[in-house]
Amino acid sequence: MLAYATEHKIPVTALGRGSNLLIRDGGIRGIVFCLCQPAFSSIVVDGCRLDCGAGAKLKLVAVTARQAGIAGLEFLEGIPGSVGGALRMNAGAMGAWTFQAVESVRVMSREGVARDLPASQIPSKYRSCPLLLDHFALRAVLKGEPSSSQEILARMNAYSRKRWESQPAQPSAGCIFKNPATIPAGKLIDELGLKGLRVGGAAVSDVHGNFIVNQGGATSTDVLALIEEVRSRVRASRGLELETEVEILGEDIGCS
Known part of the structure; x- marks a missing residue:
């Protein structure tokens, strides 16, 4: 399959279990295998x-x-x-x-x-x-x-408690941004008062600033717009360029 796809210039994408992944609303072109x-x-x-x-x-x-x-x-x-x-x-x-x-x-x-x-x-x-x-x-x-x-087991239980205390339970794609060298992304977003910032059904988590949660009916377009709004505000306020940690795949609706 891979040889055929390469020969015919068909895009091939491998997916795992969908964590730390955001797929644009237009889907993924080509062959997708899990x-x-x-x-x-x-x-x-x-x-x-x-x-x-x-x-x-x-x-x-x-x-x-x-x-x-x-x-x-x-x-x-x-x-x-x-x-x-x-x-x-x-x-x-x-x-x-x-x-x-x-x-x-x-x-x-x-x-x-x-x-x-x-x-x-x-x-x-x-x-x-x-x-x-x-x-x-x-x-x-x-x-x-x-x-x-x-x-x-004791260490695993301690890690689990720490995670539940510091991360949102609402649906999300995991951490959105990589940490800059000088400050954790979540702390930076918190300092700028961006928790709760919302686009459509997507919102910056009130629990951890580096998570964008689905508050109901959020689309990938909502999440991407919110990502860009956060990046823009961080850039304007601190001069830092946040890189996304979440993997973004696919095309917008209407692309051909």
Whole structure:
């Protein structure tokens, strides 16, 4: 399929579980495939390693690691996505991020050629893995260290409590902006009094300024307009250019 699509210049998009993703109201052109099927979602424990399919749920990876007495993956418990998405975004939480735990990744090129790469050959940075802009992650081996399940569970519970206390329960696409070097995006938005700012059914969360929540009937167009309004106000007030962390895909309605 990938070779055919490349030959005929058909766009191909891989999706995970939809976390940290905003699809424009006109949808995605070309071929869209999802790696969340059972064949791509297995988790196999081998010592202190977990061989995980790209479609495996991060919460299940964290729970499996806990049950096996493998520490270091607790932070994944609160990220509502898949292994493939976490690799693509170098997702992180609680001061840790995905590629800290990666030993190797199986990737496939857009021509359909698969290969295994050690993490040392995969450059990654804050909320980004450049290789996965033009390759698809199929599997990853994650590595932790031995610990007691009770200690791991205690950390997971502490992370969960912190998350519920600091993040909105309303529907959202996750954190909207990357943190600038000098100040967390949520704190910056709060300082500018932008919590509660609204466009249509989309609003900046009153709980955490770096979340835009759906208050009912919000469209992607609403969310995108609100993103640009926040960026404009931050630019005018602080001279900072906020970069989006949420992945934005697709086309506006009416595009051809």
